Amino acid sequence: MKKIVDARGLEPPQPFELAMDTLADLPKGESMTLLLDRMPYPLFRILDRDGYKYENRIRDDGVVEIDILNP
């Protein structure tokens, strides 16, 4: 089952730290969904650098969803 990490309502850098901690335990070939209050542009840079694949969308209620795959 895909892991869902809810990092809404936290003060920076806690959402970033939570995402990085979860990514560190994410096995190859598996993915996770990250829920945030806003677009995490600095996180995208780290994901690009470290070779993760990701997609994001903004839900109607304003929540940002990011699917991250460890290829």
Added chain:
Amino acid sequence: MIPDGQTLSYDAAPAFSTPLRFFLTAPLFGAAAGATLLAAPELLDSRWTPGALAVTHLMTVGFMLTVMLGAMFQVLPVVAGAVIPRSGPIAAIVHLAMTIGALCLAWGLGSSAHGFLMPATVLLGGGLAIFVAAAFLGLRRIPVAQATPRDMRIALIGFTIAIALGMALGLTLSNGLALPLLVVLKLHIGWALLGGAGVLLAAASWVVVPMFQITPNYPAPLTRFWALGTGAVLVLWSATVYGELGTAEFALSAALAVLCVAFAVSTLKLQRQSRRSVPDMTTRAFQLGMGSFIAGLACVLVAHHSDHQAWPILAGILVLHGGFVSVIVGMLYKIVPFLAWLHLTQDVGKAPNMKKLQPDAPIRRHLGVHASALAALLLAALAGNPWLIRLAGALVTAEFIFLFANIVKVLGNYRRAHAT
């Protein structure tokens, strides 16, 4: 994903030094403003004394605009995903031009050596033009639907108009350009403080307040229409100022004040809904700032109908020192340690807790001195006592040295963590 046609590569992220050079220079201008007040207390006799003009521009151009430019180099990529091309060299050029330009401007105005106003005009105008062009290039692919980047565009337009008007004033004083000085001056103040700084403050607040103060988001109608509405009313106000339509001008000034109070009250309301059990120092700084804005705007409106010299001076102190400086300092204490943390995470993979990079105690001490300086400035403006003005000058100098030292401490903690 990232907006079409724009890559947000790791290498494109601004280096820590890009905004930091602005953040380290700005407090020195604030300290210079305080030192000027300490050395020449008679400058508070009127807002038109050469010394008062110099202190005002040390604070507005030297401190406020410098921090705002540095913050935009970093906030645009972090918050909006907008990458300013070649941000390192451009930041170096803009910083140099703005720093020397601000010094020339303050010296030219303060010593009535109007020969310095021409280089100030060229350097400040040129530096800001380069920044605005680079920022618009960075923002060109960012959807206008996003409130913060859209309103930052409006603020950039506001700053451009303010600087153009400032250049016209500089040319009027240095080269005898035939312009209605008081009309251009009023327009310059309106566009600089509201069209530029005020709109930028709001654009940053839409993100910074909910993010760092753990509040709900601002009401959608406010983020959607506030900056656009303020810009539109400012245009109408400018027409009444130019046409010297006194009654209409006062009505539109009152409308602008209502818009500003709506923003300030909305911010204070959100802070009351924060999920923090105890307000942190940034929240306190914002509360002081919003309260000062409201009081300052009341003084602006009273000054319209009173010839007493004190009202415009009180308005200036409340809006600039109580309002903008408080809020900017509050934001700096979140932005600088966050950037240190972010760059450590990107560079070495792990970073100490942000509280270790920027502990609360020195911030509390600094804000205590800042609030005391504000109180002393207000008392000094009312009493006109030279020793009280000197005390206020000393406190303003001390508060900006405190700010500089606290930023340097974060940098020291960053370097130590980077080396281990």
